[in-house]
Amino acid sequence: MAAGAIFGGLAVALGAFGAHGLEQLTTDARIRHGFETGAAYQLYHAFALLITALVYNHAPNQFIKWAGYFFIGGILLFSGSLYLLTFLKIYESPGVRIIGPITPLGGLLLIGGWLCLLLGATRRQN
DSSP states (O other): OHHHHHHHHHHHHHHHIIIIIGGGTOOOHHHHHHHHHHHHHHHHHHHHHHHHHHHHHHSOOHHHHHHHHHHHHHIIIIIHHHHHHHHHHHTTOTTHHHHTTHHHHHHHHHHHHHHHHHHHHHSOOO
16 A cells, blocks of 8 residues: 555656656657656556555455555556656667666566456455
């Protein structure tokens, strides 16, 4: 629950920066869109973490616990890499090639989180 609250608050702050501060660093719509996508997915998955915590409190099992871990890892890798890519692109850093492949790995973790949440929520309780 705490991770969901932290990621949610950070998503709002980063989204505000993306909407108001980022335009001073770049006018490239593609770069700004990547940052905005990171903030949006972070916020969506902050809510997913809150839901996961509620489900775990009601019916704890390993799938639900792993869903939370996957969501946290996915936010860090997916959204975090998009934020980093934004600044690497603005400053034309060669690090884009290194960081770029991390984004889909984060996406896979987010998908894994949803699958674990599904498995945990539909698991028969004793």
